[in-house]
Amino acid sequence: MSGAAGGPPGPGPLAGVRVIDVGTRISAPFCAGLLGELGADVIKVELPGEGDFMRSMGPFVESDGGAPGYSLSWAVEGRGRRGVTCDLRRPEGQALFTRLTEHADVLCENFRPGTMEKWHLGPDDLDRRLIYVRISVFGQSGPYSPRPGLDRLGIAYGGLLHLTGDPDRPPVRPGVTVSDYLTGVFAACAAVAGLYGRDVGTVGGGGRPGGTGRVVDAPLYGAILRILEWTLAGYDRLGVVRQREGNRLGHSAPLDNYPSSDGFFVCIVAGSDANFTRLCRAMDRPDLATDPRFATLAERAARGDEINGIVGAWTASLSAAEIERRCVEHDVPVGTAYSAADIFADPHMAERGDLVAVADPVIGPVRQQAPFPRFVGEPPVVPAGAPRLGEHNEEVWCGLVGVSPEELGALGREGVV
Numbered sequence: 001m002s003g004a005a006g007g008p009p010g011p012g013p014l015a016g017v018r019v020i021d022v023g024t025r026i027s028a029p030f031c032a033g034l035l036g037e038l039g040a041d042v043i044k045v046e047l048p049g050e051g052d053f054m055r056s057m058g059p060f061v062e063s064d065g066g067a068p069g070y071s072l073s074w075a076v077e078g079r080g081r082r083g084v085t086c087d088l089r090r091p092e093g094q095a096l097f098t099r100l101t102e103h104a105d106v107l108c109e110n111f112r113p114g115t116m117e118k119w120h121l122g123p124d125d126l127d128r129r130l131i132y133v134r135i136s137v138f139g140q141s142g143p144y145s146p147r148p149g150l151d152r153l154g155i156a157y158g159g160l161l162h163l164t165g166d167p168d169r170p171p172v173r174p175g176v177t178v179s180d181y182l183t184g185v186f187a188a189c190a191a192v193a194g195l196y197g198r199d200v201g202t203v204g205g206g207g208r209p210g211g212t213g214r215v216v217d218a219p220l221y222g223a224i225l226r227i228l229e230w231t232l233a234g235y236d237r238l239g240v241v242r243q244r245e246g247n248r249l250g251h252s253a254p255l256d257n258y259p260s261s262d263g264f265f266v267c268i269v270a271g272s273d274a275n276f277t278r279l280c281r282a283m284d285r286p287d288l289a290t291d292p293r294f295a296t297l298a299e300r301a302a303r304g305d306e307i308n309g310i311v312g313a314w315t316a317s318l319s320a321a322e323i324e325r326r327c328v329e330h331d332v333p334v335g336t337a338y339s340a341a342d343i344f345a346d347p348h349m350a351e352r353g354d355l356v357a358v359a360d361p362v363i364g365p366v367r368q369q370a371p372f373p374r375f376v377g378e379p380p381v382v383p384a385g386a387p388r389l390g391e392h393n394e395e396v397w398c399g400l401v402g403v404s405p406e407e408l409g410a411l412g413r414e415g416v417v
Contacts, residue, residue, distance in 0.1 A: 011039055011381055012037070012038045012039025012040075012381065013038055013039055013375075014035055014038040014039040014040040014192075015039040015040075016039075017035065017039070017040040017041070017105045017106065017195065018040065018041045018042075018043065018103060018104045018105050018106075019032045019035045019036065019040045019041065019042045019043070019104065019105065019106040019107075019108065020032075020042075020043055020045060020100060020101060020104045020106070020107045020108065021033075021042055021043065021044040021045065021081060021108050022044075022045045022088070022097075022107065022108065022109045023108050023109050023110040023111075023135070024052050024053050024054070024110065024111075025052070025053050025054060025110070025150075025180070026054070026077060026151070026177055026180035026181065026184070027110050027135045027151075027179075027180040027181070027183050027184045027187075027220065028108040028109055028110035028133065028135045028184070028187075029044070029052070029054075029077055029078070029108070029184075030077065030180065030181055030184030030185075031108045031133055031135065031183075031184040031185075031187040031188045031191065032044070032081065032106075032108040033077070033079065033080050033081065033184075033383075034184065034185065034188040035106060035188055035191060035192075036080040036081055036383065037080060037371035037372075037381070037383060038192075040105075040106070041082070042080060042081035042082070043081060043082050043083075043084060043100070043104075043392070043396055044078070044081045044082065044083045044084070044387065045084055045085070045086050045088070045097065045100070046083060046084070046085050046086075046389060046390070047085065047086075047087060047088075048085040048086070048087055048390065048415055048416070048417055049085075049389075049415075051085075051389040052074065052077075052078065054071065054073050054074045054077045054078065055071050055074045055078075055389070056071065057071055057073040057074065058071065058072075058073065059071075059072050059073070060072070061363055062363075063362045063363050070362050070363055072366070074386050075358070075360050075362075075363065075366050075368070075385070075386050076366075076368050076369075076386075077386070078386025078387065079358050079360075079368075079383040079384065079385060079386045080383030080384055081384070081386075081387065082387060082391070082392035082395065082396060083386075083387030083388065083389065083390060083391045083392055084390060084392055084393050084396045084397060084417070085389060085390040085393060085417045086100075086416065086417050087415065087416050087417070088119050088121065089119065090416055092411065092414065092416045093416045093417075094119055094120050094121055096397070096401070096403070096411070096416065096417070097121060098121065098125070098126060099401050099402075099403075100396070100397075100400070100401055101126045101127055101130060102127055103400055103401065104127075104130065105129070105130065105131060105195060106130065106131045106132075106133060106191050106194075106195070107126070107130050107131070107132050107133065108133040108135070108187070108191075109132075109133070109134060109135070110134075110135040110136060111136075112136065112146065112148060113134075113136050113139075113140045113145045113146060114146070116134075123215045127213075128212045128213060129198065129211055129212065129213050130213045131191050131194035131195055131198065131213045131214055131216065132213060132214070132215045132216065133187050133190070133191050133216040133218065134215060134216060134217055134218065135183055135184070135187055135218045135219070135220070136218075136219055136220070137149035137150070137153050137154055137157075137219060137220050137221065138157070138219050138220075138221065139217055139219035139221075139222065140215075140217045141217075149220075150180075151177040151178070151179045151180040151220065152173060152179075153220070153221070154179030154180070154183070154219070154220025154221045154223070154224055155173060155174065155178060155179050155220075155224055157221040157224075158179065158220070158221035158222070158223070158224025158225045158228075159224060159225060159228050159231060159232075160174070160178070160179075160224045160227075160228070161173065162242075162243075162244070163228075163231070163242060163243070163244055163245075164244065165244050165246065166244060166246040167243060167244045167245060167246060169244075171244065178224075179220040179221070179223055179224050180220065182223040182224065182227070183218050183219070183220050183222070183223040185223075186218055186222075186223050186226070187216055187218040190216040190218065191216060194213060194214040194216065197214065198211055198212065198213050198214070199211065230242075248304060248308065249271070249301075250301065250304070251297075251301050252271030252297065252300075252301055253271060253297075253300040253301050253303070253304035253307050253308055254268065254270050254271070254276070254279065254300065254304075254307045254308050254310075254311045255268070255269050255270065255271050255308075256268070256308050256311070256312065257337060258308075258311060258312045258315035258316075258323075259312065259315060259316050260315055260316070260318060260319055260320040260323055260336075261316060261317060261318055261319055262319045262320060264319075264320035264336050264337065265336070265337045266315055266320050266323045266324065266334060266335070266336050266337070267334065267335050267336070267337065268311065268315075268323075268327060268332065268333070268334050269333040269334075270311075270332055270333070271297055271300070271301075272297065273296070273297060275332055275333060276288075276289065276294070276297075276300065277289045278330045278331050278332045279311070279327070279330070279332045281330050282326040282327050282329065282330040282332055283311070283314050283326075285310075285314075288307075288310070293306070294307055320336045323336075324336060343355070344367070353370055353379060353380050354369065354370050354372075355367050355368065355369065355370060356368065356369075356370040356371075356380060356382045356383075357382070358382060358383055358384075358385050359382075359384070359385050360385035360386060361385050361386075361387065361388055361391070362385075362388065366385075370382075371383065390417065393408065393412075393417055394408065397411075397417065
């Protein structure tokens, strides 16, 4: 793996690995960011004068100096990396970028298939030791590969959108861009496997021939397809087309997001016989556990509206905290649907260090989610703040790549960096 010349090695198992993030928006940058939180040195390459699209995404906040319009989306998505500029559309930029890849182990991109090849920066144009991560909506091959698209298409084409929402209403998108993030996670896992195969290997202790890398093809719809549970097998063997079920499951009850008296929704999962018996005790309704209508899971599922209605009437009479207290006391799986305010106030998350204050170079400390997952005995390392556009140009282009200050100045005047 490449050394960390040009930047201090980060702590973590991937210290000494260098990652180039040439993506935009979420999926490829998130993949690179996960590798960075495991210790890799991540260098983000952006278009001069414009930068990543996420810099223009709200919500916005004033900077320390009072200037409006700084993106909190960028403050989160851009963290944990150094930032440089380079116009990959121009031959001079392509040559400069190629020199940078000679100092890297992983490249993450999410342009439309064929874009990097058009710029002479495809896998066949660059160092064969690179683990080349390619994220797109439909993949690098197949009849749909040239199509444009974003996260929503991955959710739709992968089959999740059809399953999300209430049965008598149109599909509802999840609250976050789940196919972008999930694909980033899968791609990061593949990148680590590619690094291992390149440098260590599993056959006879040797790596890939000549230490060659791999190309990771990670379409957004593929990540969604992989998490569809029994949906495809059920259609293949039973002819069942799975449908939306809202917050409930047709084969399990009681299970729902139940209302509390103080305006919260509390998720209770008590489908099994053991959990149902415990819930009945928590409700001071032991009679329900021996009621013939609810004696088995199948019978409760067949009368889902009835038993969920009984539980919902009980929760509506109590605060969320009291519902949780009673369920926890009787060992019933329970959890309140948290808002951001609830997350900030939660003592469990505070004790575990699930929030960290990232020192943003523009707006100062911003509390946000900590790196995840973590290794036991190793506290989370707070990522560096999202870089200003081109903040590390001199450090990377001169200190790492070897461009002279005079050459860098000329490239800047020509708009290449």
